[in-house]
Structures are given as C-alpha cells and as structure tokens.
C-alpha cells in the first residue's frame with residue numbers, strides 16, 4: 001500500500017482490508033448473538049454503504065434493512081450541524097433496531113439519528129459502529145458494538161470520504177500530518 005492523494009491532501013495506509021474484514025465478521029457474529037427478534041438494520045448513508053453490504057453478507061439470520069442519510073462534515077472537521085437528507089421509511093414501531101454506522105466521531109450525528117429513530121417508538125435501539133474515535137466522542141449514549149477504536153485523526157476509505165473522494169478504497173488511509 002502506498003500514499004494516495006485526494007483533492008489537496010495526502011493520506012497514508014492505516015488499516016488493511018483484511019483487518020477490516022475480520023472486524024466486520026466479528027461484529028456480525030456479536031450482533032447475531034444479541035438479537036432476540038427480527039431486527040431492522042438502519043444504515044447511515046452515505047458512509048455506511050460499504051460496511052452495511054459486508055455486514056449483511058456475514059450476518060446469518062433473518063433481517064430487514066432500511067437507510068437514512070444525514071450530513072455533518074465539511075472538509076476534515078465535524079461541522080456540529082447535522083442535516084437530515086433521507087428519513088426512515090420502514091415501519092419500526094416495537095422493532096429491534098440496530099444502527100449501522102461507518103464511524104462515530106464527536107457523536108453529534110448519532111444524537112440526531114437517535115432522535116429520528118426514537119420518534120417511531122421502536123422496542124430497542126443499539127449502535128453498531130465499524131470505527132470509533134473515543135478521544136473525539138463528546139456524548140453519553142453508549143456505542144454498543146465497535147469494530148475498531150482509532151485515534152482522533154481523519155481517515156478515508158471503505159465508505160469514508162474526504163469531500164466525496166476515497167469511499168471506494170478497500171483499505172483505510174489516514175491523513176498525513
């Protein structure tokens with residue numbers, strides 16, 4: 001793996017596709033054990049699309065899928081303002097919900113997502129995040145299932161972008177400083 005350039009920034013290899021794949025399979029097994037009912041997996045777009053597809057392939061049990069889209073990032077900083085671009089369409093009342101997130105950073109996005117979901121009165125809501133930046137997290141909601149904890153540095157690849165580029169990289173890269 002080599003350094004790459006996206007727009008004006010250089011990124012260095014950080015987490016290999018193999019390591020990501022192991023984390024995704026581990027999450028799929030952990031969630032499978034936790035589920036007691038037919039769950040609805042709510043994927044957070046756009047960043048969650050690659051993780052959700054791989055998670056779905058490894059999740060061995062009945063499952064339904066829905067998608068929401070929110071946007072919070074400008075460049076490489078969390079803007080603090082979260083816009084709702086696509087709302088829930090499934091009937092999730094009294095259902096077991098698992099939110100599939102690419103990454104939880106400050107937790108601002110998660111707050112908005114949980115408000116969106118709780119309005120529909122689900123039975124339960126748990127968060128499944130492939131990546132988690134504990135040093136950046138500012139909220140108290142539990143992140144129930146975490147694939148990999150990472151330092152507070154900007155990453156791209158495996159669904160995650162820098163101004164829309166980099167989502168299709170199979171490995172994860174970190175901003176070069």
Ligand code: IMP
Pocket residue numbers: 044047072073078101102103104105106107108109110153154155156160161162
């Ligand atoms: P939060 O609201 O600060 O927790 O940020 C959550 C959202 O910001 C994630 O769902 C991502 O879309 C985006 N994000 C957070 N950290 C990164 C990163 O390191 N690279 C790319 N996108 C990120």
Ligand code: MG
Pocket residue numbers: 044045046047048101102103
């Ligand atoms: Mg996201």
